[in-house]
Amino acid sequence: MQKHLFLGVEAIGQGAIDGGMSGVYAYPGTPSTEITEFIQDHPLAEERNIHRKWSANEKTAFETALGMSYAGKRAMSCMKHVGLNVAADAFINAAMTGVNGGLILTVADDPSMHSSQNEQDSRFYGKFAMVPILEPSSQQEAYDMAREGFALSELTKVPVMLRITTRLAHSRAGVECSEVLDENQLSMPADPRQFILLPAIARRKYKGLLQRQDLFLKLSEESKYNRYEEGEDKSLGIVACGIAYNYLMEHYPNGTCPFPVLKISQYPLPEKLIKRLNLECDELLVLEEGAPMVEESLKGFFANGTPVKGRLDGTLPRDGELNPDLIAKALGKESFQAYNIPEVVANRPPALCQGCGHQDAYVAMNEALADYTKGRVFSDIGCYTLGALPPYETIYSCVDMGASITMAKGAADAGLIPSVAMIGDSTFAHSGITGLLDAVNEKSSITIVISDNESVSMTGGQDSSALGKIESICIGVGVDPAHIHTIVPLRKNHEEMVRLFRQEFAYEGVSVIIPRRECIQRASSRKRNQK
Amino acid sequence: MKSDIILAGVGGQGILSIATALGEAALADGLLIKQAETHGMSQRGGAVYSHMRISDQPISSDLIPGGSADLILSVEPMESLRYLPYLSETGYLVTNITPFINIPNYPDIELVLAEIHKLPRFIAIDADAIAKEVGSSRASNMVMLGAASPFIDIEFSKIENGIRTIFERKGEAVVNMNLEALRRGRAFAEENR
Numbered sequence: 001m002q003k004h005l006f007l008g009v010e011a012i013g014q015g016a017i018d019g020g021m022s023g024v025y026a027y028p029g030t031p032s033t034e035i036t037e038f039i040q041d042h043p044l045a046e047e048r049n050i051h052r053k054w055s056a057n058e059k060t061a062f063e064t065a066l067g068m069s070y071a072g073k074r075a076m077s078c079m080k081h082v083g084l085n086v087a088a089d090a091f092i093n094a095a096m097t098g099v100n101g102g103l104i105l106t107v108a109d110d111p112s113m114h115s116s117q118n119e120q121d122s123r124f125y126g127k128f129a130m131v132p133i134l135e136p137s138s139q140q141e142a143y144d145m146a147r148e149g150f151a152l153s154e155l156t157k158v159p160v161m162l163r164i165t166t167r168l169a170h171s172r173a174g175v176e177c178s179e180v181l182d183e184n185q186l187s188m189p190a191d192p193r194q195f196i197l198l199p200a201i202a203r204r205k206y207k208g209l210l211q212r213q214d215l216f217l218k219l220s221e222e223s224k225y226n227r228y229e230e231g232e233d234k235s236l237g238i239v240a241c242g243i244a245y246n247y248l249m250e251h252y253p254n255g256t257c258p259f260p261v262l263k264i265s266q267y268p269l270p271e272k273l274i275k276r277l278n279l280e281c282d283e284l285l286v287l288e289e290g291a292p293m294v295e296e297s298l299k300g301f302f303a304n305g306t307p308v309k310g311r312l313d314g315t316l317p318r319d320g321e322l323n324p325d326l327i328a329k330a331l332g333k334e335s336f337q338a339y340n341i342p343e344v345v346a347n348r349p350p351a352l353c354q355g356c357g358h359q360d361a362y363v364a365m366n367e368a369l370a371d372y373t374k375g376r377v378f379s380d381i382g383c384y385t386l387g388a389l390p391p392y393e394t395i396y397s398c399v400d401m402g403a404s405i406t407m408a409k410g411a412a413d414a415g416l417i418p419s420v421a422m423i424g425d426s427t428f429a430h431s432g433i434t435g436l437l438d439a440v441n442e443k444s445s446i447t448i449v450i451s452d453n454e455s456v457s458m459t460g461g462q463d464s465s466a467l468g469k470i471e472s473i474c475i476g477v478g479v480d481p482a483h484i485h486t487i488v489p490l491r492k493n494h495e496e497m498v499r500l501f502r503q504e505f506a507y508e509g510v511s512v513i514i515p516r517r518e519c520i521q522r523a524s525s526r527k528r529n530q531k
Numbered sequence: 532m533k534s535d536i537i538l539a540g541v542g543g544q545g546i547l548s549i550a551t552a553l554g555e556a557a558l559a560d561g562l563l564i565k566q567a568e569t570h571g572m573s574q575r576g577g578a579v580y581s582h583m584r585i586s587d588q589p590i591s592s593d594l595i596p597g598g599s600a601d602l603i604l605s606v607e608p609m610e611s612l613r614y615l616p617y618l619s620e621t622g623y624l625v626t627n628i629t630p631f632i633n634i635p636n637y638p639d640i641e642l643v644l645a646e647i648h649k650l651p652r653f654i655a656i657d658a659d660a661i662a663k664e665v666g667s668s669r670a671s672n673m674v675m676l677g678a679a680s681p682f683i684d685i686e687f688s689k690i691e692n693g694i695r696t697i698f699e700r701k702g703e704a705v706v707n708m709n710l711e712a713l714r715r716g717r718a719f720a721e722e723n724r
Contacts, residue, residue: 167567171582211567339617350573
């Protein structure tokens with residue numbers, strides 16, 4: 001009986017609530033956003049007053065979740081893979097401090113870069129921090145892991161990583177829910193020095209973390225999520241991690257796979273099961289979403305043991321997400337394709353919405369920039385990154401959250417004056433403020449355009465933590481108020497915008513121009529909801 | 532039974548409303564579902580698709596293997612062709628013929644339609660025109676679902692009930708308009724298959 005048709009992300013939100021979570025802490029990022037949104041809209045979250053407001057960035061999110069864990073309650077922090085780069089300092093050190101209340105880091109990777117700058121594999125972070133990793137193969141497992149992950153964290157005394165990928169995040173399937181657990185009571189850590197990573201204490205904590213690795217391994221070996229499935233044909237043994245298991249089973253309905261299969265959904269790798277597969281089979285094939293992390297560790301440096309096939313030897317592509325067809329090919333199965341894409345089909349890349357304020361800002365910027373040589377605008381992560389494409393082609397960088405301001409400063413330091421930063425309101429709040437402080441302290445000749453649409457729009461119009469605060473933040477950081485300008489980006493204000501841009505590009509110091517108009521998507525959904 | 536369906540369109544056209552109606556119908560029929568959606572950047576006017584799998588047996592993969600979809604259901608003609616490598620030799624392509632032009636290099640619509648007409652099994656329907664006739668251009672996605680319904684192994688009354696469920700909140704008039712859109716789409720497909 002299917003009880004709920006849940007997206008993978010919704011299953012995690014429900015699982016976390018049912019697991020007795022007292023707070024979710026997150027910054028929006030595809031494909032992780034809907035976990036928090038689901039919790040925000042959930043009646044039980046409302047009833048229990050579960051914390052569910054957005055954080056300013058992934059680092060503040062994870063640290064706040066750690067604070068809740070310190071106080072004995074269960075917390076989850078959610079982010080996309082590149083968000084974990086921002087939160088990495090907190091995450092790695094939280095493995096050292098350990099937890100009090102159960103703490104889950106849910107991180108959503110984006111292989112094939114559907115909505116991201118890279119396809120880094122978060123499992124490396126889990127391994128780096130030396131904590132258990134859960135990687136669901138189905139929406140049901142995603143639910144169960146979120147629900148049970150807090151207890152696993154409390155048992156292992158470290159944060160647990162729940163790693164998903166885009167396909168699982170944004171695919172729906174039936175999920176059966178279990179009993180709703182109570183929240184933890186407020187309770188202080190048993191050891192009052194647990195969270196003090198002074199070197200002398202940290203050295204002791206690290207030894208403790210190393211000692212507990214045996215426990216983590218034993219838990220993996222006994223985990224219900226890791227399973228050895230018998231097979232008659234020992235010419236090949238297959239290791240299938242996370243969602244890759246489903247792609248494999250697509251080709252063998254009703255348990256007809258002739259080869260032994262090791263399904264992996266909990267790490268560290270279950271050594272005993274891997275050794276058994278290695279002993280029984282002539283060759284191994286590793287199917288994993290993301291980087292060849294498991295494959296590398298099985299292959300070894302000299303690769304003189306059992307042959308291991310996967311992403312490293314070309315059996316599967318080295319990059320991009322897996323799918324049933326790639327796995328069919330790796331298994332030597334013929335796949336039949338009746339039709340090709342006709343040549344007449346043109347690419348349809350995403351674009352700024354018609355009527356979006358970023359468009360007006362870019363048109364005016366381009367006119368003012370015509371006075372200078374090209375290549376002076378550094379940009380950032382958000383809808384406005386689409387300004388790299390025709391018809392605007394205004395921006396020349398998109399690297400990581402906040403890098404527009406700091407890269408513009410660096411280029412100005414090198415002599416590229418003026419340099420311009422184009423950043424959104426939420427990205428500015430996330431990671432732009434500290435870079436602005438650097439620029440102010442050195443009186444850099446840069447113009448920062450904070451294109452303020454009063455929401456986190458690329459991820460669906462969440463509340464921006466800088467809403468209504470941008471001018472006061474800039475003044476507080478030390479920007480001269482005479483060089484902070486706000487304008488409504490509309491066609492009727494075009495001449496005034498061009499004039500402002502020209503004036504501030506020519507100013508030798510830090511200036512901030514804030515084109516401000518609400519995101520049209522958010523405005524229309526607000527109007528719909530008011531009806 | 533098994534129906535593997537590719538839903539296609541442009542971000543903002545609301546293909547997920549078709550998936551929701553169909554999902555409701557399949558659930559009511561006691562069937563299993565997996566449905567992969569496109570979220571994120573492409574929703575800003577880019578090409579979007581959804582893999583919808585309905586079966587009375589457990590479904591493994593969230594994605595439909597190439598060359599095996601029973602149906603491509605597209606609310607935009609050029610988008611219907613983008614996913615042809617998924618269509619099985621015996622599959623149907625059901626598409627709206629009204630182009631959604633938001634790129635400078637959109638091909639000549641006659642060339643697009645000519646490619647559709649080369650297929651052995653297709654339904655090309657002016658869903659926008661039919662939707663306007665029944666009362667609102669916003670009903671065009673339900674016209675499309677109706678046009679695809681003869682090729683999906685779910686009882687038609689269950690699909691009608693699915694529509695009732697999702698539009699219930701908006702009142703009887705909206706429900707009836709969408710049901711009419713669905714029936715008109717189905718009638719067109721049955722006359723033109």
